Amino acid sequence: MPDTILAILEQRQGKLSRVSWETLAASQAICAETGWTLEAAVIGNSIGNLATEVAGKKVSKVYAVESSKLEPYTPDAFVAALKQVLQSKQPKLVLLPHTYQVRDFIPKLATAMKSTVISDCVGYKKDGDKLVFTRQMFQGKFSADVSFTCEAPWFVTFQNGAFRGDKLEAGTSAAPVETINVEVADDIVRTKPQEIFKEAKQAVDLTQAEIIVSVGRGIKEQKNIEIAKQLAEALGGELAASRPICDSGWLPMDRQVGSSGQTVAPKLYLALGISGAIQHVVGMKAARTIIAINKDSEAPIFEIADYAVVGNLFDIVPPLIEEIKKARG
Amino acid sequence: MKILVCIKQVPQKDTPLKLNEYGTWIREDVSYEVNEPDAFALEEALRQKEKHGGEVVAITAGPARSQQVLREALAKGADRAIHLEDNAFVGLDAFNTARAFAAAIKDEQFDLIFTGLQSDDYGYAQTGVILAELLGWPHATIIMQIEKTDAGIRVKRELEAGYFQFVDIPLPAVLTIQSGINKLRYATLIGIKQAKNKPMRKVSFDDVKGAVTGNLQKIERLYIPEKTKNTEYMEGTPSEIAKKLVDKLRNEVHVL
Numbered sequence: 001m002p003d004t005i006l007a008i009l010e011q012r013q014g015k016l017s018r019v020s021w022e023t024l025a026a027s028q029a030i031c032a033e034t035g036w037t038l039e040a041a042v043i044g045n046s047i048g049n050l051a052t053e054v055a056g057k058k059v060s061k062v063y064a065v066e067s068s069k070l071e072p073y074t075p076d077a078f079v080a081a082l083k084q085v086l087q088s089k090q091p092k093l094v095l096l097p098h099t100y101q102v103r104d105f106i107p108k109l110a111t112a113m114k115s116t117v118i119s120d121c122v123g124y125k126k127d128g129d130k131l132v133f134t135r136q137m138f139q140g141k142f143s144a145d146v147s148f149t150c151e152a153p154w155f156v157t158f159q160n161g162a163f164r165g166d167k168l169e170a171g172t173s174a175a176p177v178e179t180i181n182v183e184v185a186d187d188i189v190r191t192k193p194q195e196i197f198k199e200a201k202q203a204v205d206l207t208q209a210e211i212i213v214s215v216g217r218g219i220k221e222q223k224n225i226e227i228a229k230q231l232a233e234a235l236g237g238e239l240a241a242s243r244p245i246c247d248s249g250w251l252p253m254d255r256q257v258g259s260s261g262q263t264v265a266p267k268l269y270l271a272l273g274i275s276g277a278i279q280h281v282v283g284m285k286a287a288r289t290i291i292a293i294n295k296d297s298e299a300p301i302f303e304i305a306d307y308a309v310v311g312n313l314f315d316i317v318p319p320l321i322e323e324i325k326k327a328r329g
Numbered sequence: 330m331k332i333l334v335c336i337k338q339v340p341q342k343d344t345p346l347k348l349n350e351y352g353t354w355i356r357e358d359v360s361y362e363v364n365e366p367d368a369f370a371l372e373e374a375l376r377q378k379e380k381h382g383g384e385v386v387a388i389t390a391g392p393a394r395s396q397q398v399l400r401e402a403l404a405k406g407a408d409r410a411i412h413l414e415d416n417a418f419v420g421l422d423a424f425n426t427a428r429a430f431a432a433a434i435k436d437e438q439f440d441l442i443f444t445g446l447q448s449d450d451y452g453y454a455q456t457g458v459i460l461a462e463l464l465g466w467p468h469a470t471i472i473m474q475i476e477k478t479d480a481g482i483r484v485k486r487e488l489e490a491g492y493f494q495f496v497d498i499p500l501p502a503v504l505t506i507q508s509g510i511n512k513l514r515y516a517t518l519i520g521i522k523q524a525k526n527k528p529m530r531k532v533s534f535d536d537v538k539g540a541v542t543g544n545l546q547k548i549e550r551l552y553i554p555e556k557t558k559n560t561e562y563m564e565g566t567p568s569e570i571a572k573k574l575v576d577k578l579r580n581e582v583h584v585l
Binding site for chain 1: 340342343345346348355422423424427449450451452453454455458459461462463467468469470471486487488489490491492493494495496497498499507508509543544545546547548549550551552553554555556557558559560561562563567568570571572574575577578579581582583584585
């Protein structure tokens with residue numbers, strides 16, 4: 001029997017997230033190369049319709065993992081439920097999207113299964129019989145090819161945007177859906193989650209901005225934000241920032257771009273003094289054009305920049321503002 | 330509350346990194362600093378102690394150089410430190426680091442263990458959660474606020490896309506702390522002086538060897554990322570660069 005990949009997809013409020021479809025597309029690609037069988041799982045309470053939706057894709061089987069204890073999410077219930085699924089279905093490789101929820105439970109599940117997670121991967125390679133997974137390290141300065149040295153099941157999580165969801169193949173006929181009613185004992189769940197809420201209404205919707213000027217640590221001091229603001233105004237764009245700037249209170253949290261902030265795809269993203277740590281890049285790499293100004297020639301932001309300026313932003317930005325004003329007349 | 334804070338020493342953010350001759354790790358002759366999320370974890374532990382009393386203990390695993398992060402923690406107000414001191418700890422995966430920590434604290438009784446939400450070098454974002462599972466404790470990740478309650482604690486978890494959630498957790502528990510949860514303090518001169526006399530327990534690799542297995546995952550190769558974009562570099566004086574950029578903005582990007 002060929003080995004099996006199990007793709008565990010994340011649903012929230014009855015919808016599968018985009019990165020879940022990307023993970024399923026990645027799983028299809030790995031199966032095409034290895035000849036392994038692809039199965040998928042959706043977890044929650046009354047998620048049969050989502051399982052049916054997944055069954056329309058090119059997969060050999062879909063599991064609807066059901067229990068009233070799985071809603072709302074807790075790591076204890078998820079691990080208890082998935083442990084039962086993995087022990088009975090015995091997949092070799094378990095693939096998941098690298099979301100905050102998955103980050104919360106997957107190291108616990110892997111440890112409970114005496115295994116490990118290669119987390120936040122952006123790709124994979126088949127090296128002879130060996131599968132290696134590529135992940136970024138040192139804030140994106142290096143890539144690492146990582147392999148498993150333990151017994152299966154192996155766990156891998158994929159970064160948002162690492163694979164293209166539009167490459168997902170539909171099935172020729174609907175795959176069978178198997179409902180697994182898992183038992184989660186009452187005393188297993190130790191944490192009590194409250195309702196999910198959104199802090200103060202987002203004042204700025206960066207996702208709609210055509211032009212974004214974004215600042216990172218390289219701006220050095222709060223008073224220097226002004227120069228970036230002037231550049232944004234000259235371009236008719238929005239001002240944004242990487243996390244450390246918002247953490248310092250130099251700009252409000254609703255201007256933050258990255259995994260914990262907004263995900264943007266403007267026509268132009270101008271990065272000032274941003275090094276390009278993974279957590280920031282996942283939020284802006286879909287920009288059509290990226291201009292990066294940074295004094296560190298090895299800053300990872302240059303890997304994804306269309307136009308790069310290695311230099312001091314305080315030297316470059318003032319004449320740039322002047323030239324833009326001239327061009328605008 | 331008795332709180333353990335796991336702190337990692339990582340290469341400084343702006344330090345240029347070079348690969349070793351095998352292409353499996355970086356050359357370690359670089360400057361190091363405290364992993365930033367761990368600094369927020371320490372700060373939060375100190376604030377909890379100031380509110381509720383108790384003790385803050387800092388722990389790290391790494392060679393002699395990593396003692397610096399414990400010294401800094403003691404100078405900022407931690408009461409004592411535990412140093413798992415050996416070069417061998419550098420190469421451990423998250424699972425084994427957590428096993429080593431669990432072994433090193435087996436005779437201690439903490440109410441809470443804090444880690445930063447991830448490290449700036451490996452970026453696994455796993456050690457804290459694995460430690461919770463090994464100890465059999467509940468956990469919560471990416472924490473932005475901690476309040477003591479009668480039954481334990483209530484934490485505020487950061488979710489994606491601007492969402493949050495409060496979660497009630499009994500003690501003992503493990504929390505991974507998000508950057509920006511608080512404002513970091515600086516060590517005072519008196520703090521730095523007092524740190525010299527605070528207890529530092531050394532744990533050797535031999536002491537925890539029984540708990541450590543072979544790594545479950547292996548870095549086959551470390552390399553500079555393959556470029557996927559054709560980056561055009563703008564060179565010249567600042568005003569020349571400004572002109573070139575405006576030319577691109579007008580004729581290529583079409584935003585002017």
